Amino acid sequence: MTRAATSAGSGRHVTRLAAEVFAALLTLALAVAIALGARGDGIGWTTGGPEAGTFPFYVGLIVGAASLGNLVMAFTRADRAAVFLDATKARRIAAFGIPLLLFVVASVALGFYVATFLYLSGVMRVQGRYRWITSIAVAVGCAAFFFLVLEVWFKVPLLKGPLESTLGIH
Amino acid sequence: MENLGLLLHGFEVVLTWHHVMLMVVGVLLGILVGVLPGLGAPNGVSLLLPLTFAMDPVAAIILLTSMYWGALFGGSTTSILFNIPGEPSSVATTFDGYPMAKSGRAAQALTLAFLSAAIGALLGVVVITLLSSWVANFALRFGSPEYFAVYFLAFASFIGLGGASPGKTIVSMGLGLAFATVGMDTISGSLRLTFGFGQLVSGISFLVAVIGLFGIGELLVTMEEGLRFDGLKARISPRAVMEAARMLPRYWLALLRSGSVGCWMGITPGGPTAASFMSYGLAQRFSSRRANFGKGEPEGIISPETADHAAGTSAMLPMLALGVPGSATSAVLLGGLMIWGLNPGPTLFTERPDFVWGLIASMYLGNLVAVGLVLCTVPMFAAILRIPFSIIGPVIVVVCFIGAYTVANSTFDLWLAVAFGVAGYLFKKIDYPIAPLVLAMVLGDKAEDAFRQSMIMSRGSISIFWSNGLVATLCTLAIALLLWPLLGRALRVAIPSRRPPDALEE
Numbered sequence: 170m171t172r173a174a175t176s177a178g179s180g181r182h183v184t185r186l187a188a189e190v191f192a193a194l195l196t197l198a199l200a201v202a203i204a205l206g207a208r209g210d211g212i213g214w215t216t217g218g219p220e221a222g223t224f225p226f227y228v229g230l231i232v233g234a235a236s237l238g239n240l241v242m243a244f245t246r247a248d249r250a251a252v253f254l255d256a257t258k259a260r261r262i263a264a265f266g267i268p269l270l271l272f273v274v275a276s277v278a279l280g281f282y283v284a285t286f287l288y289l290s291g292v293m294r295v296q297g298r299y300r301w302i303t304s305i306a307v308a309v310g311c312a313a314f315f316f317l318v319l320e321v322w323f324k325v326p327l328l329k330g331p332l333e334s335t336l337g338i339h
Numbered sequence: 340m341e342n343l344g345l346l347l348h349g350f351e352v353v354l355t356w357h358h359v360m361l362m363v364v365g366v367l368l369g370i371l372v373g374v375l376p377g378l379g380a381p382n383g384v385s386l387l388l389p390l391t392f393a394m395d396p397v398a399a400i401i402l403l404t405s406m407y408w409g410a411l412f413g414g415s416t417t418s419i420l421f422n423i424p425g426e427p428s429s430v431a432t433t434f435d436g437y438p439m440a441k442s443g444r445a446a447q448a449l450t451l452a453f454l455s456a457a458i459g460a461l462l463g464v465v466v467i468t469l470l471s472s473w474v475a476n477f478a479l480r481f482g483s484p485e486y487f488a489v490y491f492l493a494f495a496s497f498i499g500l501g502g503a504s505p506g507k508t509i510v511s512m513g514l515g516l517a518f519a520t521v522g523m524d525t526i527s528g529s530l531r532l533t534f535g536f537g538q539l540v541s542g543i544s545f546l547v548a549v550i551g552l553f554g555i556g557e558l559l560v561t562m563e564e565g566l567r568f569d570g571l572k573a574r575i576s577p578r579a580v581m582e583a584a585r586m587l588p589r590y591w592l593a594l595l596r597s598g599s600v601g602c603w604m605g606i607t608p609g610g611p612t613a614a615s616f617m618s619y620g621l622a623q624r625f626s627s628r629r630a631n632f633g634k635g636e637p638e639g640i641i642s643p644e645t646a647d648h649a650a651g652t653s654a655m656l657p658m659l660a661l662g663v664p665g666s667a668t669s670a671v672l673l674g675g676l677m678i679w680g681l682n683p684g685p686t687l688f689t690e691r692p693d694f695v696w697g698l699i700a701s702m703y704l705g706n707l708v709a710v711g712l713v714l715c716t717v718p719m720f721a722a723i724l725r726i727p728f729s730i731i732g733p734v735i736v737v738v739c740f741i742g743a744y745t746v747a748n749s750t751f752d753l754w755l756a757v758a759f760g761v762a763g764y765l766f767k768k769i770d771y772p773i774a775p776l777v778l779a780m781v782l783g784d785k786a787e788d789a790f791r792q793s794m795i796m797s798r799g800s801i802s803i804f805w806s807n808g809l810v811a812t813l814c815t816l817a818i819a820l821l822l823w824p825l826l827g828r829a830l831r832v833a834i835p836s837r838r839p840p841d842a843l844e845e
Binding site (some may be wrong): 258269 | 390506514517527530534558565741760765769790
C-alpha cells in the first residue's frame with residue numbers, strides 16, 4: 170500500500186490513473202512471466218499433440234496484449250484524476266491490514282488457535298478499546314468455538330503450534 | 340413427463356431427516372454469510388467446501404446449495420435494512436428497498452423481497468426441471484471440439500456481455516486460465532509454471548483464490564470506507580407478511596419479466612448481478628410509476644430480487660448439464676463436484692440420476708425452507724450487524740484463513756490468500772471483474788484438455804472448430820460475442836449524434 174503518491178489536488182493521494190497503470194503493469198509482468206515460463210515447458214508439437222507449454226504460452230500472450238490495451242485505455246479515462254486512495258483510507262487499510270498480516274505470521278509460527286486468541290484480543294483491546302477482561306473472554310470463546318466445530322465436530326485438524334504440543338493436543 | 344418421475348424420485352432421495360437438517364443448517368449459515376460484509380455466496384461456499392470432502396455427495400451438495408440460497412436471501416436483508424448490499428447481486432435492491440424501509444415499511448419491503456425472490460428461484464428451478472435432461476441429452480453428442488467451443492462461448496459471453504471493460508475481462512479470465520495450468524500437467528506429467536516453488540507443484544486451488552479475492556479483498560474495500568451500520572429496526576409480523584403477499588399478484592408482469600431476464604442471464608453466464616441490474620433497468624423503463632423509482636417503489640424491489648434469484652438458480656442448469664457454470668458460486672460448486680469424484684456434464688445424468696434429481700428436488704425444498712427461515716430469523720441476523728466491527732471484522736478474517744488452510748493443510752495457501760486478497764482489493768476498486776477469473780480457474784483444465792484433444796484429432800489445424808454445423812455455430816457465435824464491444828464502438832463512431840457524452844474515446 171506504499172505506492173508513490175501523486176500530489177495533484179488537495180493532500181497526498183494516489184490517483185485512479187496511477188492505480189490503473191499499476192494494475193496494467195502488474196498484469197503485464199504476470200503475462201510475461203507466464204509466457205516465458207510456458208515457453209520453457211515447450212510450445213512445439215510432439216507426437217502426443219501440442220506440448221505442455223502451448224496453452225499457457227498463448228494465454229500469456231493474450232493477457233499481455235490485453236494489459237497493454239488497458240494501459241493505453243487508462244490514459245483516456247475521464248476520471249483519471251479521481252482519488253483512488255487518500256491518507257484517511259490508507260490509514261484505515263493499514264489499521265486493518267497490519268494486524269491481519271501479523272495474524273498470518275502468528276498462525277504459521279504458533280498455530281491457529283493461539284494466533285486467533287492473540288489477534289482477536291489484541292484488536293479488541295487496542296482498536297475497539299474494550300477492557301482486557303472482555304477482550305480476553307471473547308477471544309478465548311472464539312478460539313474454543315473454532316476448536317469444537319473443526320477438531321471435534323468436523324474432525325478437521327488445523328495448524329497447531331508449541332502450546333498445543335505442550336498440552337498434548339494433536 | 341419422464342422428468343416428473345425422476346423429480347419424484349429426487350424428492351424421495353431428499354426427504355430424509357438428515358438431508359432436511361442439512362438444508363436448515365445450510366440456509367442459516369448462508370443467511371449469516373450473506374448478511375456479513377466480506378463473506379458472500381461464492382466465498383461462503385468455498386469456506387464450507389473443505390468440510391464436505393468426506394461427506395456423501397448428495398448430502399454435501401444439499402448443504403452447499405442451501406447455503407447459496409440462504410446467502411442470496413441474506414444479501415437482500417442488509418440491502419434493505421442497512422443500505423449495504425451483502426452481495427454484489429443485491430446492490431439493485433438498495434435503490435428502492437432502503438427508501439421503503441426508511442419510510443417505516445421495513446417489514447413489507449423485506450417480505451416483498453423474500454417472496455419475489457422465492458418466486459424467481461422457483462421459476463429458475465422449473466426451467467431446470469424442464470430443460471436440464473434435454474440439454475444433457477443434446478450434449479451427449481459433444482466431442483472435444485464441441486466442448487472447447489462451449490467453454491469458448493462461455494468465456495466470450497463474459498467479455499461481450501459482462502458489462503465490464505473487455506480488456507479487463509480478458510486479463511482477469513486469462514490470469515484464471517494461467518493459474519489453472521500451474522503445477523502438474525495431467526497429460527504430459529511435466530511441471531508447469533511452478534518457477535521453482537515446491538508448494539506450487541500441486542497447483543493453485545481455486546478455493547484459495549475465491550477466499551482471497553472475494554473474502555479478504557472485499558473486507559479491505561469495506562474497511563477502507565470506514566464501515567458504519569445505521570440499521571433500521573425490523574420486526575416482521577404475520578400481518579405485514581400477509582399484506583405484502585396480497586400486493587404481489589398485482590405485479591405479475593414484473594415478476595414474469597424479471598424471472599425471464601434472470602433465467603436467461605443465469606443460463607448464459609451473465610450471472611445474478613447483471614441480471615438484477617438489467618431487470619431493475621427494464622422495470623424502470625416500462626413502469627407507469629417511473630417517477631417513484633428510487634423512492635421506495637415496490638416494483639423496484641420485486642424486479643431485481645426476482646431476477647437475482649432466478650439467475651442464481653438457473654445458473655445451475657449449464658453447470659449440471661454441460662459442466663459450464665453460469666455464476667461464480669456455481670463455478671465453486673462445480674469445483675466441489677469434481678473434488679467429490681463426480682464428473683459434471685451430460686454423463687452425470689445417466690451415471691448419477693439420484694444425485695442430479697436429488698439436487699433439483701432439493702432446490703425446490705431448499706428455497707421454501709429458506710423463505711420460511713429468513714422470515715423468522717431476520718431480526719436475529721440484523722442484530723448480528725450491531726456487534727461492533729472491531730469484533731466481527733477479525734472473526735471474519737480468522738474464518739477466511741481457516742478456510743484457506745483447510746483446503747490442503749498448507750501454510751503456503753495462507754500467503755496465497757493474502758496475495759489474492761490484495762489483488763482482489765485492487766481489482767474491485769478499479770472495476771476488473773472477478774467472477775471470470777474464478778470461472779476460468781475452475782474450467783481451465785477442462786478447457787485446455789478439450790483444446791489439446793481437438794488439436795490431436797485435427798493434427799494441429801484450427802479448422803476443426805468449424806468442421807461441423809454444431810461446433811461451427813458455437814464458435815461463430817462466440818467470436819461474434821467477442822467482437823460485440825468493438826462493433827458497439829464502431830456503431831457509436833459511425834453515428835456520432837447518438838454518442839453519449841461520457842463515452843468520448845479520443
